[in-house]
Amino acid sequence: MPQIHPHSYAKTLYLEPVDGIALPPFKPGQFLTFQLAIENQGQARTIVRCYSLSDRPAPEGYRVTIKRVPAPADQPHLPPGASSTHFHDRLHEGDILRIKAPSGHFHIDDDAKVxxxxxxxxxxxxxxxxxxxxxxxxxxxxxxxxxxxxxxxxxxxxxxxxxxxxxxxxxxxxxxxxxxxxxxxxxxxxxxxxxxxxxxxxxxxxxxxxxxxxxxxxxxxxxxxxxxxxxxxxxxxxxxxxxFGPATVRLAPDAPTKPVDAGLNPLEVRFQRSGRTVMWDGQDANLLEFAERQGISVESGCRSGSCGSCETRLISGTVRYLQSVDHDIRPGHCLLCVGQPASFITLGA
Ligand SMILES: Cc1cc2nc3c(=O)[nH]c(=O)nc-3n(C[C@H](O)[C@H](O)[C@H](O)COP(=O)(O)OP(=O)(O)OC[C@H]3O[C@@H](n4cnc5c(N)ncnc54)[C@H](O)[C@@H]3O)c2cc1C
Incomplete structure (x- = not known):
């Protein structure tokens, strides 16, 4: 249940368990994954976002600090950030939030000598x-x-x-x-x-x-x-x-520097569970946006290759990544949020 401490730039939330059971521990630097039910243009929608824990681990609860994200300066007509607006304007003290246990590889080393x-x-x-x-x-x-x-x-x-x-x-x-x-x-x-x-x-x-x-x-x-x-x-x-979002920090030597121009060379993407086959036409930045635009239900989280929420079975074909991936992808799987098809592919979704 959050207690909220406002600030014009960022808002700090103190979270405690509703059932009083101890929260899972975390390593300093890790993040939480929130599943938020929001209303978007009159329609109920569920979104998933990650927020780093902003205080040292303590048994009493978690703390996160969320920056307000406005529409981009050059596109003021767009809606502001969905999750950050929800946290800043709609969430009230005592509301109940759905949160996945802390995760992430970015955490401090405990060698005090260095x-x-x-x-x-x-x-x-x-x-x-x-x-x-x-x-x-x-x-x-x-x-x-x-x-x-x-x-x-x-x-x-x-x-x-x-x-x-x-x-x-x-x-x-x-x-x-x-x-x-x-x-x-x-x-x-x-x-x-x-x-x-x-x-x-x-x-x-x-x-x-x-x-x-x-x-x-x-x-x-x-x-x-x-x-x-x-x-x-x-x-x-x-x-x-x-x-905290898309960033090409270090490309693997063989990674492409530009998105695949699939508009010239459409690739077939088969979603096995959904029973749909759709042509990748290059309009979307990645397979996650592509699946969402087709109305295919897929899990998602950070959208930057860190949290692994969108890991999906890759039944056949090859997926390429346009930015470094900070998640150990299981064999036979791929990350949709930073992936594009490099051949005809079949996904488990
Ligand atoms: C591991 C991790 C940890 C993080 N920790 C923190 C943290 O501690 N604190 C924090 O504040 N953030 C953190 N983030 C970032 C956070 O997860 C969200 O990405 C951030 O809050 C923005 O989400 P949003 O839903 O508000 O914005 P979104 O709804 O995702 O929108 C992002 C931007 O896109 C614009 N937009 C809206 N519609 C369109 C459109 N149709 N076309 C183009 N642009 C559009 C919006 O106006 C906005 O500027 C973290 C991210 C990761 C991956």
Missing amino acids: AVVLIAGGIGITPMMSMLRWCLDEQPERTVHLYYGLRHSGEVAFKSSLEAMSLRHPQFHLNVVYSRPDANDVKGRDYQHAGHISVDLLRQSLPHGRHLFYVCGPAVMMESLVPGIAAWGVPEHDIHYEA
């Missing part, structure tokens, strides 16, 4: 808050550097907690980075660096030695920063990242 660098862009701060709070409580000797990139103070979440933690814990180094500070934002007081989080900034401000990097932020930040950290010489196994 310093941690948490890099967050915008609402990508949520998994970092969980990791940070856990580290400061459970591994008080561990050095933690947080780089938190935003445009200005109007977008900061957890400002007072972060400042209080940096005063209380000398081994926690807070670096707030504003790309477009407001007239009232004061460098040294409200933020430490101007510009964007970059490898140059990391090189200049981090001490020498091994660090584990955790990165979460918008696609544009991830797509430049993650390969940049690797190019700086950080071994791949010390770099961990999660995108």
